[in-house]
Amino acid sequence: LNSSTDEKANKETTSAVQTADIKQIKDQVIKASNTGNIPAKALERKDTFIAGMSAPGGVFLPYFYDNGWDGNATSPIFSPLVDLDKNGKPIPILAKSWEISDDQLVYTFHLKDDLKFSNGSPLTADDVAFTLTLLHDPAYDGWGDLAAATIKGGKDYKDGKAKTIEGIKVVDPLTIKITTEKVNAKALLLLGGIVLSKDYYGKDYTYGHLDYLKKLYSKPVGSGPYKLEKYIPGQEIRYVANKNYYDGPPKVKSFIYKVTTPETTSQLFEAGETDYDRFPAEPESLEQLKELGFANIKVTTANSYSYAYINNTKPYLKDKAVRQALIYGLDRQKITDVTYKGYGTVANVPVSPVSWAYTEDGINKYKYDVKKAKQLLDEAGWKVGKDGIRAKGETKLKISYLTSRNDDDFIPIAKENYKALGIQFNPEVLDFNTLLTKLNKKDYDLAAVSTPMLSDPDDAVADLASTHPDNSAGYSNPKVDKLLEESVSTTDINERKKIYHELYKELSDDPPVILLNYRKVIHANNARISGLNPDNFTGISSSLPNLSIKE
Amino acid sequence: MKQYIFYRFLQMIPILIGTSFLIFVLFALLPGDYIDSNPKLTPERAQELRELYGLDKPILERYVRWFTDLVKGDFGFSLKYQEPVTSLLNKFIWNSFLIAAVSLFFTWTIALFTGVISAIKQYSWFDGFVTLGVFAAMSFPSFFIGLLLIKFFAVDLGILPIGGMIDTGSNTTKLAYLLEVSKHMVLPVAILTLLSVGSLTRYFRTGMLEVVRQDYIRTARAKGLKDRSIIFKHALKNALLPAITLLAFELPGLFSGAIITEQIFNWPGVGRIQLEALSFRDYPVLMSFTMLLSFLTIIGNFLADITYAAVDPRIRLK
Amino acid sequence: MNETLLEVNNLKKFYSSKSTLFKSVNEQVKAVDGVTFSIKKGDIFGLVGESGSGKSTLGKTILRLHNKTSGDIFFKGKNVFKLSKKELIHYRLQSQLVFQDPFSSLNPRIRIGEAIGEAMIQHKLASRTNVRDQVLSIMEKCGLSPYHIDRYPHEFSGGQRQRIVIARAMALNPEFVVTDEPVSALDVSIQAQIINLFSELQEKENLSYLFISHDLSVVEHLCNKVAIMYLGNIVEQASRDELFKNPLHPYTKALLSAIPIPDPTIKREKIILKGEIPSPITPPSGCKFRTRCPIAQKKCADIPPDYKDVGSNHFVACHFV
Amino acid sequence: MNTPLLELKDLHTSFHTEEGTVTAVNNVSFSINPGETVCIVGESGCGKSVMALSIMQLLSDSGKITDGMILFNGSNLLEKTKKEMRKIRGKDIGMIFQEPMTSLNPVFTIGDQITETLLEHLSISKAEAYDKAIELVTLLGIPNAKKIVKSYPHELSGGMLQRIMIAIALGCNPKLLIADEPTTALDVTIQAQILDLLQTIKHDLGTSILFITHDLGVVAEMADTVMVMYAGKIVEKAQVVELFQNPKHPYTKGLLRSKPVIGKRTQRLHSISGQVPKLTDLTESCYFSERCEHCMDICKTQAPPFISENDHYTACWLYKEGKDQ
Amino acid sequence: METSLVTDQPQKDAVSKPISLWKQTYMRLRKNKLAISGLFFLLAMIAFSFIGPLFSPYVNSTVNVNLMNHPPSAEHWLGTDKYGRDVLTRLMLAGQISLTVGIASMVLSVLIGSVLGAVAGFYRGIIDQVLMRLADILMSIPGLPLLLIMGAILSEWKTPSEYRIYIIMLMLSLIGWPGLARLVRGQVLSLREQPFIQAAQILGLSDKRKIFYHLIPNIFPLLLVVATLNVAGAILSESALSYLGLGVTPPTPSWGNMIDAANNLVDFKKRPWLWIPPGAAIFLTVISINLLGDGLRDALDPKMKR
Numbered sequence A: 001l002n003s004s005t006d007e008k009a010n011k012e013t014t015s016a017v018q019t020a021d022i023k024q025i026k027d028q029v030i031k032a033s034n035t036g037n038i039p040a041k042a043l044e045r046k047d048t049f050i051a052g053m054s055a056p057g058g059v060f061l062p063y064f065y066d067n068g069w070d071g072n073a074t075s076p077i078f079s080p081l082v083d084l085d086k087n088g089k090p091i092p093i094l095a096k097s098w099e100i101s102d103d104q105l106v107y108t109f110h111l112k113d114d115l116k117f118s119n120g121s122p123l124t125a126d127d128v129a130f131t132l133t134l135l136h137d138p139a140y141d142g143w144g145d146l147a148a149a150t151i152k153g154g155k156d157y158k159d160g161k162a163k164t165i166e167g168i169k170v171v172d173p174l175t176i177k178i179t180t181e182k183v184n185a186k187a188l189l190l191l192g193g194i195v196l197s198k199d200y201y202g203k204d205y206t207y208g209h210l211d212y213l214k215k216l217y218s219k220p221v222g223s224g225p226y227k228l229e230k231y232i233p234g235q236e237i238r239y240v241a242n243k244n245y246y247d248g249p250p251k252v253k254s255f256i257y258k259v260t261t262p263e264t265t266s267q268l269f270e271a272g273e274t275d276y277d278r279f280p281a282e283p284e285s286l287e288q289l290k291e292l293g294f295a296n297i298k299v300t301t302a303n304s305y306s307y308a309y310i311n312n313t314k315p316y317l318k319d320k321a322v323r324q325a326l327i328y329g330l331d332r333q334k335i336t337d338v339t340y341k342g343y344g345t346v347a348n349v350p351v352s353p354v355s356w357a358y359t360e361d362g363i364n365k366y367k368y369d370v371k372k373a374k375q376l377l378d379e380a381g382w383k384v385g386k387d388g389i390r391a392k393g394e395t396k397l398k399i400s401y402l403t404s405r406n407d408d409d410f411i412p413i414a415k416e417n418y419k420a421l422g423i424q425f426n427p428e429v430l431d432f433n434t435l436l437t438k439l440n441k442k443d444y445d446l447a448a449v450s451t452p453m454l455s456d457p458d459d460a461v462a463d464l465a466s467t468h469p470d471n472s473a474g475y476s477n478p479k480v481d482k483l484l485e486e487s488v489s490t491t492d493i494n495e496r497k498k499i500y501h502e503l504y505k506e507l508s509d510d511p512p513v514i515l516l517n518y519r520k521v522i523h524a525n526n527a528r529i530s531g532l533n534p535d536n537f538t539g540i541s542s543s544l545p546n547l548s549i550k551e
Numbered sequence B: 001m002k003q004y005i006f007y008r009f010l011q012m013i014p015i016l017i018g019t020s021f022l023i024f025v026l027f028a029l030l031p032g033d034y035i036d037s038n039p040k041l042t043p044e045r046a047q048e049l050r051e052l053y054g055l056d057k058p059i060l061e062r063y064v065r066w067f068t069d070l071v072k073g074d075f076g077f078s079l080k081y082q083e084p085v086t087s088l089l090n091k092f093i094w095n096s097f098l099i100a101a102v103s104l105f106f107t108w109t110i111a112l113f114t115g116v117i118s119a120i121k122q123y124s125w126f127d128g129f130v131t132l133g134v135f136a137a138m139s140f141p142s143f144f145i146g147l148l149l150i151k152f153f154a155v156d157l158g159i160l161p162i163g164g165m166i167d168t169g170s171n172t173t174k175l176a177y178l179l180e181v182s183k184h185m186v187l188p189v190a191i192l193t194l195l196s197v198g199s200l201t202r203y204f205r206t207g208m209l210e211v212v213r214q215d216y217i218r219t220a221r222a223k224g225l226k227d228r229s230i231i232f233k234h235a236l237k238n239a240l241l242p243a244i245t246l247l248a249f250e251l252p253g254l255f256s257g258a259i260i261t262e263q264i265f266n267w268p269g270v271g272r273i274q275l276e277a278l279s280f281r282d283y284p285v286l287m288s289f290t291m292l293l294s295f296l297t298i299i300g301n302f303l304a305d306i307t308y309a310a311v312d313p314r315i316r317l318k
Numbered sequence C: 001m002n003e004t005l006l007e008v009n010n011l012k013k014f015y016s017s018k019s020t021l022f023k024s025v026n027e028q029v030k031a032v033d034g035v036t037f038s039i040k041k042g043d044i045f046g047l048v049g050e051s052g053s054g055k056s057t058l059g060k061t062i063l064r065l066h067n068k069t070s071g072d073i074f075f076k077g078k079n080v081f082k083l084s085k086k087e088l089i090h091y092r093l094q095s096q097l098v099f100q101d102p103f104s105s106l107n108p109r110i111r112i113g114e115a116i117g118e119a120m121i122q123h124k125l126a127s128r129t130n131v132r133d134q135v136l137s138i139m140e141k142c143g144l145s146p147y148h149i150d151r152y153p154h155e156f157s158g159g160q161r162q163r164i165v166i167a168r169a170m171a172l173n174p175e176f177v178v179t180d181e182p183v184s185a186l187d188v189s190i191q192a193q194i195i196n197l198f199s200e201l202q203e204k205e206n207l208s209y210l211f212i213s214h215d216l217s218v219v220e221h222l223c224n225k226v227a228i229m230y231l232g233n234i235v236e237q238a239s240r241d242e243l244f245k246n247p248l249h250p251y252t253k254a255l256l257s258a259i260p261i262p263d264p265t266i267k268r269e270k271i272i273l274k275g276e277i278p279s280p281i282t283p284p285s286g287c288k289f290r291t292r293c294p295i296a297q298k299k300c301a302d303i304p305p306d307y308k309d310v311g312s313n314h315f316v317a318c319h320f321v
Numbered sequence D: 001m002n003t004p005l006l007e008l009k010d011l012h013t014s015f016h017t018e019e020g021t022v023t024a025v026n027n028v029s030f031s032i033n034p035g036e037t038v039c040i041v042g043e044s045g046c047g048k049s050v051m052a053l054s055i056m057q058l059l060s061d062s063g064k065i066t067d068g069m070i071l072f073n074g075s076n077l078l079e080k081t082k083k084e085m086r087k088i089r090g091k092d093i094g095m096i097f098q099e100p101m102t103s104l105n106p107v108f109t110i111g112d113q114i115t116e117t118l119l120e121h122l123s124i125s126k127a128e129a130y131d132k133a134i135e136l137v138t139l140l141g142i143p144n145a146k147k148i149v150k151s152y153p154h155e156l157s158g159g160m161l162q163r164i165m166i167a168i169a170l171g172c173n174p175k176l177l178i179a180d181e182p183t184t185a186l187d188v189t190i191q192a193q194i195l196d197l198l199q200t201i202k203h204d205l206g207t208s209i210l211f212i213t214h215d216l217g218v219v220a221e222m223a224d225t226v227m228v229m230y231a232g233k234i235v236e237k238a239q240v241v242e243l244f245q246n247p248k249h250p251y252t253k254g255l256l257r258s259k260p261v262i263g264k265r266t267q268r269l270h271s272i273s274g275q276v277p278k279l280t281d282l283t284e285s286c287y288f289s290e291r292c293e294h295c296m297d298i299c300k301t302q303a304p305p306f307i308s309e310n311d312h313y314t315a316c317w318l319y320k321e322g323k324d325q
Numbered sequence E: 001m002e003t004s005l006v007t008d009q010p011q012k013d014a015v016s017k018p019i020s021l022w023k024q025t026y027m028r029l030r031k032n033k034l035a036i037s038g039l040f041f042l043l044a045m046i047a048f049s050f051i052g053p054l055f056s057p058y059v060n061s062t063v064n065v066n067l068m069n070h071p072p073s074a075e076h077w078l079g080t081d082k083y084g085r086d087v088l089t090r091l092m093l094a095g096q097i098s099l100t101v102g103i104a105s106m107v108l109s110v111l112i113g114s115v116l117g118a119v120a121g122f123y124r125g126i127i128d129q130v131l132m133r134l135a136d137i138l139m140s141i142p143g144l145p146l147l148l149i150m151g152a153i154l155s156e157w158k159t160p161s162e163y164r165i166y167i168i169m170l171m172l173s174l175i176g177w178p179g180l181a182r183l184v185r186g187q188v189l190s191l192r193e194q195p196f197i198q199a200a201q202i203l204g205l206s207d208k209r210k211i212f213y214h215l216i217p218n219i220f221p222l223l224l225v226v227a228t229l230n231v232a233g234a235i236l237s238e239s240a241l242s243y244l245g246l247g248v249t250p251p252t253p254s255w256g257n258m259i260d261a262a263n264n265l266v267d268f269k270k271r272p273w274l275w276i277p278p279g280a281a282i283f284l285t286v287i288s289i290n291l292l293g294d295g296l297r298d299a300l301d302p303k304m305k306r
């Protein structure tokens, strides 16, 4: 199978042996086996739940923070109108219900009764309107980009041509109606986001000036299950139960997000310093957690995948056959096995298996096949030269690969694999920002990236549209363009499912990127905590109101 | 002397300005900017934000703006942390300073003693042991040693905390707080000390080896002075001359934050801020922080020059 | 024989006293305070004087190791302080200095063979191949044994080091040498050998010396001119015979009377100088010697005495001659 | 006479060098009584300084006392512990080193370096020590003592430094003063003053002095007893007058002839011909034999014994026990 | 004790043969057990790295999932890494890079630093001012961004990645001189006031000779310390550079990146064969250089007891 650059042919492994060796781990839940092992340190805490997290930045205002971890830090404090369930389907939170007009342009949200912010002031449709308006202020510089939702009159407001946003109508204190200009599948989540208190955050608001909010970054007022008690930079964030939470105050009185580092997460958990944390998915981690006995473990597939961009604008990569050859000729299973040791699977569809849009039906799996790859290259006119490198006319087939991690397992394996194909593979390690810059400038051949958490399947594929301004792959396929357009032009999930199926098939045939793998995540919590059910879309925040501590 | 100090002081101003410009250009040359670090932004939005932050202006204009703000006492606003740079640094820099200062103290004291003893007992078992230890500590990266210490002292023995600066959820104040913080400092300080004590020991050792054979040490012996005072007074003062230069190098180090150590022990220091500011191209933070360090570097060198001349009377300042 | 080699003209060299960070003192050590003399080719010019009177400073200033405060020095008619870098090296080739303290003027890490030979190679007085033989022959002349050649300075006795330094200076075939107490650490036999070497060189090569010494018997033996220094000034200068036969300045008289005589049976009356020893920072007014002078009068405090010629090139600075 | 203050018996000191072992002090025995001044003269490089350093046990790393005894006040210094030795140095035995420039610590003030000894051995306060230091400096004829104690070694002239060394050595009124060429850099008037001072101390306090010098004039003035050293050995020893009037050893005679004397100038100074033998390959012989005018066969094969006649000791085959030539 | 048996005359011609400084040093060095053992270890290390791979059957072996993280065995004496590659072989190959980088960068930076420092201290005045102010500025420039820029530039120029490490090390030495230069300058400032330098001046020695023969040997012990510390520093920092894409590009091994690859608790506890060998290799190299350095210093120290 493997072309014989390896002198030790007898040492060569076949795929069969590989799969036998690496045990593929399934998503699973493992209950604590011995709760008697719970460390005394943890038992001492009668009314506090401690979860580990990475590095928060200390901005406690949704839409305004810049550090992703601040999202986690604010989620106990603020609640949105609509959230996602564990399969990524929208569910109501502050909203009692919502309606979407038949033309799918008008959204009407009905709020729950008697909603209050943690400071006691009522939460009404006015607050929703205020929040949406605020995000259209020209001075707003956060990440919350409502442009995709295309609220009617939003642009005019931003440009100063209108005093209010035409598309936002407060019908009554419990009802708000929002008109958009274009159908967009993601509009629901954008519009139904976190609600900020107009009384609190809008007191000093004047058009074009948002600086006053900075003073409030550290003093959040929201409607989530918890309120901020104290933030100790770099150390921990302490919360106390919000008495005014619509579902009644959570049972566990205080909650702490403790800053942990990858080096010490397992040790902190073992010592009972934290009640919950996430762990790298690898056999040793799981083994270790199991040995502790007091851990409830949940192995899930992450809601993301990793892949390598192919620069479709390069003349030698424009050719579909070459791209296909690059995938056939790459032992993705090996990469996945080395990296995740059974805690990952090869990705063939640009969406995580946990998403509703996932399907492998009719998809080419591009099983590692050197012969096929060589054949494709031969057919495409790339002939092996004297130096063992393929060339077409004057140009040699040299492919650069950008990555930001110097322990990227892609490199050693791809180097080997591609050498066997007659492709010269030049890996380059760069800092992430530089990599992004090069990506934007399309100054690369291959580049390793991984998607962020995907709340909508569109998040992963949107930039493959030839019209997309951020099309880093430089991919252009009219059929894909059309399907992408369609996929967001309806809010009906079943319909979208079909479109995505179609899209994935096309993307498989004419691959814009090299899909690599899905990985798993291990969540573990101390068995004394019950009610915790971390999921792939909201983490632990959706379980927070339902927690309780076992005596 | 006074004149010299004054002259050197005046010199520092253009040097600082020059440095600041150089550093500004350097950062501007970095591929990518803050906006680039967020791949989710649409190009229009990115352009909007660039205008908002003034990132689309030519370097010189940006520099002048930054500089005039600086002169006015405005150090800028962190893009990443969304707070004034001064308050951001203020939050973290003192934590870094704390462990750096304490470990500096230990480093110098320990290095002084071990260096001196291994010099006067050159090639003794003690010297050999120290030498081996110094290089062993140098050959393994700090995260190894850090993890080892945590495993042993914190997890297995449970006598020291695993990381952080205070116990989770602790509300101690005053003395109890002080005690708590010191307990958390033990391991990071130990690592920092271990990391730098080795090289310093070597410096002291060589310095001493040179000096103990000088004739004036013989004179000191002839006076019947105690060994301690011969070594620690007569020999050391001469041997320490290079150390002054080294000490000056430590000045910026006190504030720069120890990235790896802080990471392992989850110490809320400025190291991570610095790294993040760099990878996100958070220029206001980067500029202010780097300029602070530059300033300290230059001051440090300046102090070293003066101290040097004060300690070694043979050197004439010109 | 009569050509003037070195001319020192009202030379002054003050050391500015250290001022600390906190107080600035503007005191100056007047180490050399207006010295005038000249040395002719072939002269051995003896310079004797009180310890700390500025002899070494004068010597070093002549070789431009110090900058002058004022005055001028001419060597072969050229102003020493105005030499270009190249000329300076040439000047230093022609004139050498034997330091008072031999040990500290030897690089502890350089073997003496190399210390003596390196300048010879540099100035092409010897080639790399024959330098060692030349060094050996110079060492032999200075009373050093051949086996010393590969030793380091600290392995020598005080006297041996002194000879090394002399050898090093002589190796360059200078025309003029300032020797700062070159024989003080030598036993009389070797001292004799060195002194003989000096006079031999003077005779054969017409070498000139500024010979700084405390040993008046050596000065009397070797020098043809002698100057007496006191607190930065030359107080008396004459040819050797004149000075030793007819000392005029009270300080000279005191010096001559204090020479220890190598005969334990003779106890001679010495003029013991009494009175306060002045400091070069605040030298006394008028005649600088007056504080210790047995014949001082009121006049001495007011007017500095002229440095006058009392005939046959005998100069003296005293009101009472 | 009463018991000697210092007595050396069969002292051998040698250095390890690349060329071999240099025996710098070879079988030296002598004694100094309280209040006695012993002068040592000898060829430059014959081992005088090394002997002095041996007594203080301050030899450099490569030097070693290989044999012999050093009795001070009756007890052997070589058997003293480090601590006991430390108490003796500076307090009971003071030493003036030959090269003052390198022997003073460049980074401490003169005052610090003088007071140190005082503070170490006498129980006095720092201020008192400073006063004493200023007093000593003044006593040694250095002007402006107050200023001098604050200056650093490199700011002083050679003669001044030498006097500072003397001040340090005299600080604690030692019982024995070892002075290694203490006045070479001093002009004769100051020298006279210092010698005077030493005589006074000797008479008033009964200090013994081991005086190393090349200046025969100084010897004549200071010494009670004179020893002549050659190539690590003492070749002659006698009372001062006896030695000057009746030198026996050819080397001593040669020395005395080499000294220039004012008013008796000759064209060439007499100097002893030849070289000191190489101290590494010494063979059983009289070490002076090669340079000796009276060299006999026996001189080349056997070392002469150290014989005495009326307290005048000589090591030379020309002299037989108890008899003149 | 007058027992010396040598009876012949001192051989005069023995001294008339000039012995070169190097030969003398070498002769002294030979007697120094420390230095010899240091040299031996270092040569052994070099042989291990450059000749060793010739004897390894695994030089060209590929990623092998079946052999992932195997402990030492008869086949793989030091076990295998997470790609199933033979650790021993990689250790040897890594040595080629690490030794070259470590020693070359040490030599370069010590050379530049000591020369500039000595020049500044020796001439003082305007040269000193310019060099030291330049040093101030260079020391003020933060390293990380500079490296990022260099990385970007090298990437822009499409420099082959296997050369980058050398270019970077060169650049780092070129801008990294201020620390050592300041140290050296300080020493030189006080040395140059000593009479023996004045003596050299009087002898009309050229500045070059004064600096290289009179001053630098006197700070040699200091330079040796710096040099040994530098080797260790360079070997380890090479791996830090790889994070920025400036070091050795994987899969080429270096001791530093081998250690770094084992950067988690599990490897630390359960797979010591991944990190002990490279650590020990660095340790041995540094120790042997240090032994050699110590020996060299003693050999050059005239006052050292022998």
Ligand SMILES: Nc1ncnc2c1ncn2[C@@H]1O[C@H](COP(=O)(O)OP(=O)(O)OP(=O)(O)O)[C@@H](O)[C@H]1O
Binding pocket: C154, C155, C156, C157, C158, C159, C160, C185, C186, C187, D015, D016, D017, D022, D024, D042, D043, D044, D045, D046, D047, D048, D049, D050, D051, D060, D062, D063, D098, D279
């Ligand atoms: N450290 C050493 N290593 C080797 N030889 C040494 C060392 N120190 C001294 N010597 C040798 O020992 C001999 C005696 O030296 P010493 O200093 O005692 O002489 P000295 O009598 O004091 O002479 P001087 O009158 O010149 O000072 C000399 O030949 C000298 O070369």
Ligand SMILES: Nc1ncnc2c1ncn2[C@@H]1O[C@H](COP(=O)(O)OP(=O)(O)OP(=O)(O)O)[C@@H](O)[C@H]1O
Binding pocket: C015, C016, C029, C030, C031, C049, C050, C051, C052, C053, C054, C055, C056, C057, C058, C100, C280, D154, D155, D156, D157, D158, D159, D160, D185, D186, D187
């Ligand atoms: N570097 C210096 N800084 C300050 N003062 C100095 C310096 N060097 C010498 N002096 C002072 O200058 C005066 C003259 O010193 P110099 O060395 O010339 O005397 P000298 O005549 O050679 O004396 P000696 O015979 O004792 O060697 C002394 O008072 C000395 O203290």
Ligand SMILES: [Mg+2]
Binding pocket: C055, C056, C057, C100, C180, D157, D158, D159
């Ligand atoms: Mg002098």
Ligand SMILES: [Mg+2]
Binding pocket: C157, C158, C159, D048, D049, D050, D098, D180
């Ligand atoms: Mg001596």
Ligand code: NI
Binding pocket: D012, D027, E001, E002
């Ligand atoms: Ni014997």
